[in-house]
Amino acid sequence: MSDDWDKTTEELRTQVFETLGRCVLNLQKYELGMKGFLSVLEMEGTPETWQTNLHKRQSHYSSKTLGQLIGDFTGSHISSESGNESESDIDDSLLPTDAVHFKTRYSIVAGGDDYQTLLDDLTYLVETRNELVHHFLQRFPLDDQDSCLQAIDHLETVEKMLKSHMERLQSWDQARVRGMSALKDFLHSPQFTAWIKFGFIPGEDIDWPSAGVVEELKRAESTLSKDGWTDLTLAIEAIKNRNPDLTPKAHGCVSWRNLLHTSGLFDIRRERGQGATSITFFRSR
Secondary structure, three states: OHHHHOOOHHHHHHHHHHHHHHHHHHHHHHHHHHHHHHHOOEEEEOOOOHHHHHHHHHHHHHOOOHHHHHHHHHHHOEEOOOOOOOOOOOOHHHOOOOOOOEEEEOOEEOOOHHHHHHHHHHHHHHHHHHHHHHHHHHHOOOOOHHHHHHHHHHHHHHHHHHHHHHHHHHHHHHHHHHHHHHHHHHHOOHHHHHHHHHOOOOOOOOOHHHOHHHHHHHHHHHHHOEOOEEEHHHHHHHHHHHOOOOOOHHHOOOOHHHHHHHHOOEEEEEEEOOOOOEEEEEEEO
8 A cells, every 4th residue: 555655646536436447347247147147046937938937037137226136136045044934836726737837946045154144245245336336425535645545445345345246146156057957967867757757756656646647547537437437448548549658567567457556546346247358447536
């Protein structure tokens, strides 16, 4: 700072203006980064509506101030380890029935003192921005060398703080990108393909009420049942026409009758048919 004392007040003012300009531009850079970051923290839709929904979120955040951006971020995407954060449930009745619907959400969990420190840091960032834009000359009149030197010292501290905030924002986004990459890999995996087809991942326990084959059996009931009972042979034929991959073997069962019994969701009865044949009927419990 000794070299600065050799400068005239006017030279110091010029240095203040240059440093202040850098700070304001870096604040705008951070604000733009936060807008982009918030736009992708929560995404929802079908493959057809995903991009449109992204554009809606980008438009939603495009006109928000830094204070509003930080408010949305801390209110919805930062939580402590206490588990008190709320998650909005998806209303299944509003989801399309003819397409796969996805929702991704990214949140930052900070435990203990780190949570409050993070909130305080972001609050101070907004306060610093407001002071630089609205109240800087009230604090630093720049009418003498001492005021200019204090302003320079303050602005250099602000520059370092902004650099730290930008690096942290970039690290958060890099973590999000890694998470999305892992999700993309899973969506292209055989396990996910099987889950879409069958409603469970091979090798894991089957949640029978949500299994695709149970949904198909109940759909067959709705169109083929007589007196509350459905001919299993007719149901199998209908299921094969709609989804040939839904087989007893795919569900670890040796037969359709075994599948009905294993699921625990259906009553089964057998009637003698013509000759030595028998007919199996089933109904939902």
